[in-house]
Amino acid sequence: MSKPRIATCSLAGCFGCHMSVLDIDERLLELVDVVEFDKSPITDIKKFDGRCRIGLIEGGCANEENVAVLRAFRRHCDILVSLGDCATMGGIPALRNLVPIDECFREAYIDGPSTHNPAKIIPRDVELPLLLDKVRPAHEIVRIDYLLPGCPPSADAIWAAVTALLSDKPIDLPYQLIKYD
Amino acid sequence: MSDRFTITVDGREIPAAPGQTILAAAQASGIYIPRLCHMDGIEPVGACRVCTVRANGRVVAACTQPATASMVVQSQTDELVSWRRQLVEMLFVEGNHFCMFCEKSGSCELQGLAYRLGIAAPRYESIWPRREVDASHPDIILDRNRCILCGRCERTSRDLDGKHVFGFVGRGIHKRLAVNARARLADTGADVTDLAIGACPVGAILRKNRAYRTPVGDRPFDREPIGAPVETRAELTINGGPAS
Structure with a gap:
């Protein structure tokens, strides 16, 4: 029987949650014995190769590309896990939700103290993904099966969650592993 | 006090005194009822409703509702925890x-x-x-x-x-x-x-x-849930001798 596949992505996140995945240290060897990594920044595989058992979602949705990737993950994965505060609550990128979007653009491209843009052009190229009105947690875009908060979730929390899911057991995290920071 | 009486909280019989709130009576016996707007030492106002319990079936704020003789209080029910x-x-x-x-x-x-x-x-x-x-x-x-x-x-x-x-x-x-x-x-x-x-x-x-003077891992809620000291203190009291 083929090994279950795991896919991961970093949407509007900082890759800190992926660092925490790597932080499971030597248990990574145990993991690759029992799973195959599909689309993931860890393998640098860009496209889904097949049906995945678990999709780990880092980051919320800040733009249309994040939404497209997240929807692709929902289509290709049996179980989606929101990994970390950005995916579960919006996180640091959601700080821009406190500022109207045109003000964000002006600050980024025109008024910023280190910005040189004498023509005062705000880029509107089709190559650039359109920003959403607000940064949104993953579960506001697609159905998410499990939420694992933390900034980032600790390696132990990720390990406990992934191994439970792979063995069809309920995720039962001890109090010390649930953190919002 | 001569006119002390008992109430039950989640099936446990505990002592209470006239004028004492449900929350205070429960806390004195090592039962933690969650709360945010109330803290020891100031007048309770019942603003946040996190301490909501059922007292004789009625929904009340435990921080403001006085305990009365033989009152039956429910706190850790699925309904109340969900609220x-x-x-x-x-x-x-x-x-x-x-x-x-x-x-x-x-x-x-x-x-x-x-x-x-x-x-x-x-x-x-x-x-x-x-x-x-x-x-x-x-x-x-x-x-x-x-x-x-x-x-x-x-x-x-x-x-x-x-x-x-x-x-x-x-x-x-x-x-x-x-x-x-x-x-x-x-x-x-x-x-x-x-x-x-x-x-x-x-x-x-x-x-x-x-800011950030206490290292992560040593902060109050890193190891123990909020309310744990209320529950621990009571255990120590009970183990230390009969409740008077």
Whole structure:
């Protein structure tokens, strides 16, 4: 029987949650014995190769590309896990939700103290993904099966969650592993 | 006291005295009823409703409702825990709570309650309100993004500090914390030694220049859930001898 596949992505996140995945240290060897990594920044595989058992979602949705990737993950994965505060609550990128979007653009491209843009052009190229009105947690875009908060979730929390899911057991995290920071 | 009586909380019979609230009686016997707007030493007001219990079947705030003889109180039922969860989640989405960089993280009572209630993320959509930060005071910062309108600072300043530094303005969703000056906290009589400054359960009122002093792992709610000291103290009392 083929090994279950795991896919991961970093949407509007900082890759800190992926660092925490790597932080499971030597248990990574145990993991690759029992799973195959599909689309993931860890393998640098860009496209889904097949049906995945678990999709780990880092980051919320800040733009249309994040939404497209997240929807692709929902289509290709049996179980989606929101990994970390950005995916579960919006996180640091959601700080821009406190500022109207045109003000964000002006600050980024025109008024910023280190910005040189004498023509005062705000880029509107089709190559650039359109920003959403607000940064949104993953579960506001697609159905998410499990939420694992933390900034980032600790390696132990990720390990406990992934191994439970792979063995069809309920995720039962001890109090010390649930953190919002 | 001769006119003491007993009540039952979640099936456990505990002593209570006339005038004592359900929350106080429960706490004296080592039963923690979650709360945010109440703290020991100030007058309870029943604002946050996190301490909601059923007393003889009626829904009441345990922090304000006096215990009466033979009262039957339910606290840890699925229904009440679910309501508490919803209340805490609503407080999260109503303000701007960024635990990952908040100085109060690890000792924040809102966060601690969310941990204790097993909340992974709020189920509601965040409002992302625009709220004012007042950093005018040399020793105190007032960040309304994190304010949950519990009123602990207001009552503490008024009743314990005798100062009336804080108060509320507006109603409903427009309600916000105001200070007793034209605009700035610096122009009030607030002092860093005021008890009101330490009364804030969240990171809305903080002393400056003290951030992140306690390492992650050693903060109050890193190892033990909020309320654990109430439960532990009672265990020690019970083990130390018969309750008098």
